[in-house]
Amino acid sequence: EVQLVESGGGLVQAGGSLRLSCAASGFTFDDYAIGWFRQAPGKEREGVSCISSSDGSTRYADSVKGRFTISTDNAKNTVYLQMNSLKPEDTAVYYCAAVKYRPPLLLLRLWVLEGMYNYWGQGTQVTVSS
DSSP states (O other): OOEEEEEOOEEEETTOOEEEEEEEESSOGGGEEEEEEEEOTTSOOEEEEEEETTTOOEEEOTTTTTTEEEEEETTTTEEEEEEOSOOGGGOEEEEEEEEEOOTHHHHTTGGGOGGGOSEEOOOEEEEEEO
């Protein structure tokens, strides 16, 4: 059974940091890319970042570049999203998702498309207070 389990969300003041984790099981982790998405109340879900577990290639949304860092620990089948300099507008439910990796996913910016992903986690709430 495929599972993606997010953790690490919480309440933090603006300027603070959080580290989200996405623990994966039930598929060959090294063959997949893991994306982080977020959905704020009343807004559509948006792609935040993506990493290829096979070669470590990464991508970020412009809104988080320079503040968020995605990384992977293949030995633990876990992807992390380190979020620094958090802003109130980062408040959202954060989801991780998995898709079998092919280079066009990142090269053609397909990673931002929800429909590309086969598996999703349940989400973790991040709230940034001003």
